[in-house]
Amino acid sequence: MQKTKIGVIGCGVISGIYLENCTKTFGNLEVAAVADLVPEMARKRAEEYGIPKACTVQELLDDPEIEIVVNLTAPQVHADVNLQILNAGKHAYTEKPFAMNREDADRVLALAEEKGLRVGCAPDTFLGAGLQTSRKVIDDGWIGTPYAASGLILMGNAYDGMHPNFHNYLQFGWDPLFDMTPYYLTAFIHLLGPARGVSGSVGQVKPEHTVTNPRSPRFGETVPIGAPMHASALIDFESGVTATLQAAKESFGYTPRLEIYGTEGILIVPDPNAFNGAVTIQQRNGETHAFPYSHGFAENSRGIGIADMAYAIRTGRPHRASGALASDVLDLQLAILASSKEGRRVQVEPRSERPAALPLHLKYGLLD
Numbered sequence: 001m002q003k004t005k006i007g008v009i010g011c012g013v014i015s016g017i018y019l020e021n022c023t024k025t026f027g028n029l030e031v032a033a034v035a036d037l038v039p040e041m042a043r044k045r046a047e048e049y050g051i052p053k054a055c056t057v058q059e060l061l062d063d064p065e066i067e068i069v070v071n072l073t074a075p076q077v078h079a080d081v082n083l084q085i086l087n088a089g090k091h092a093y094t095e096k097p098f099a100m101n102r103e104d105a106d107r108v109l110a111l112a113e114e115k116g117l118r119v120g121c122a123p124d125t126f127l128g129a130g131l132q133t134s135r136k137v138i139d140d141g142w143i144g145t146p147y148a149a150s151g152l153i154l155m156g157n158a159y160d161g162m163h164p165n166f167h168n169y170l171q172f173g174w175d176p177l178f179d180m181t182p183y184y185l186t187a188f189i190h191l192l193g194p195a196r197g198v199s200g201s202v203g204q205v206k207p208e209h210t211v212t213n214p215r216s217p218r219f220g221e222t223v224p225i226g227a228p229m230h231a232s233a234l235i236d237f238e239s240g241v242t243a244t245l246q247a248a249k250e251s252f253g254y255t256p257r258l259e260i261y262g263t264e265g266i267l268i269v270p271d272p273n274a275f276n277g278a279v280t281i282q283q284r285n286g287e288t289h290a291f292p293y294s295h296g297f298a299e300n301s302r303g304i305g306i307a308d309m310a311y312a313i314r315t316g317r318p319h320r321a322s323g324a325l326a327s328d329v330l331d332l333q334l335a336i337l338a339s340s341k342e343g344r345r346v347q348v349e350p351r352s353e354r355p356a357a358l359p360l361h362l363k364y365g366l367l368d
Contacts, residue, residue: 003030004310007060007090009081010072011036011045014095018070018303019049026307027366028314035060061088067313068093070306075173079104082119086111091313093120093306096182098326100173102334105327109351112323118313119323123183124305126190127320127358128275132295134260134267135191135357142281143262146192149243151184151272152257157229157249159209161216167223169249170209175227176247177202177333180273184258185329187272188235188243191260194328194350197236200336202228205250233336238350275301295358308367324352 006022008015011034022029033053036042046054053063060066061084069085071078071094079099085092086108098121099105112119125131138146153176158166168174189195210222230248237243256271264284270277276298279291297304305321312319328350335346358367 001028001311001314003028004067004313005030005032005065006068006070006306006310007031007033007035007063007066008045008070008072009035009057009060009085010095011038011041012072015045015072017300018072018306019045019051021301021303022070022306023049023051025301026303028310029303029307032066033060033063057084061085061090067091068306068310071095075178076100079108082108083111086115086117086119089115089117091118091120091309093309093321094122096122096326096329097173097178097333098323098330100178102330105330109323109327118309118319120305120309120319120321121323121326122302122305122321123186123272124302124308124321125183125272125275126186126355127297127304127308128301129293129295129298130270130275130277130279131187131190131272132297132358133279133291133293134269136294137267137279137281137291138191138260138262139357142265143260143267144264146239146241146260146262148261149188149192149241150257150259150261151188151243151245152255153180153184153247153273154251154253154255155180155249156252156254159211160213161211161218161221162213164217166218170223170225170227170229172227175229176249177228177231177336180249181231181245181247181333182326182329183272184245184247185332186325187258187269188237189325189328189352190355191269192237192241192243193239193354194352195235195237195332195348196350197345197347198233198332198335198339199345200231200233200339202231202337202340204229231336233332233339235332275299294360296362304367311367318356320355320358322352322355325355328352
């Protein structure tokens with residue numbers, strides 16, 4: 001299959017694993033150019049990964065050979081950059097969150113449909129070995145009929161003040177609802193199908209934070225906390241399953257957990273923010289069984305959603321990490337906020353279906 005040339009806008013920390021995989025793992029992709037508002041960052045990434053061109057954003061968008069542009073910019077500008085990409089006649093694949101509000105998400109989806117272009121969005125971790133195997137365990141009936149689920153993600157924040165831009169992590173976009181719940185909400189839809197309603201509550205322990213770490217260059221500085229640092233939700237799915245979700249950055253360490261409860265067993269799902277991890281079930285008779293992976297991509301395969309989208313463009317099939325799926329995830333995030341503010345359950349109308357599982361026995365790096 002002819003390789004699909006891609007360009008990457010945004011050369012920060014997360015770009016490293018994307019460029020690693022898009023240049024070495026996925027044989028159907030070719031990284032043609034990288035761009036960043038800081039030219040030195042683009043030049044550094046181009047040299048590091050053997051990419052032929054480091055350029056401005058406009059030069060990248062003007063390149064007629066680039067078909068897909070990967071948007072790794074800051075959350076607040078994801079939608080605006082996606083619109084630039086689409087207006088340049090390119091398919092867009094963006095880091096999460098898809099957008100920060102419903103209006104921007106609708107603008108992106110409408111423009112893509114108008115121009116006959118595709119939009120994809122992270123997370124693509126649900127295409128990895130752990131969550132694909134979990135999907136097969138459910139679909140093959142190992143836990144009977146699923147009726148409930150629970151997700152938990154507790155972690156610390158940048159309260160030590162060591163990150164030079166730690167204040168960003170206290171604002172919308174880097175908060176637990178927009179930063180971490182996309183992994184869990186996407187996993188829920190992948191495993192259980194579309195959702196139909198949400199009851200939610202959000203909050204924060206304090207309105208501002210003073211840096212007390214004497215090693216921080218910003219020691220003694222007080223900054224406002226502009227977003228909820230913990231969120232809880234009760235989600236109803238069209239399948240009849242109900243799920244609870246708790247996400248917080250008020251705590252310490254890193255505590256991920258996701259479980260699916262069925263009439264014949266409990267499925268313990270690996271961390272949705274990873275591609276690997278143990279897949280186990282607790283059965284009615286008390287026995288616990290670990291399942292070998294049914295699918296590949298157990299290593300950090302961020303960018304697999306881009307490779308899948310490139311195959312889909314060539315073959316005409318739907319791509320899995322789609323804009324519609326990401327739009328449904330955004331609706332759930334916004335519904336949690338609205339439910340908390342209004343004190344009521346919020347109905348959602350899904351735009352996507354449960355993404356198709358990956359085929360079995362794929363060769364390494366292939367997704368056709």
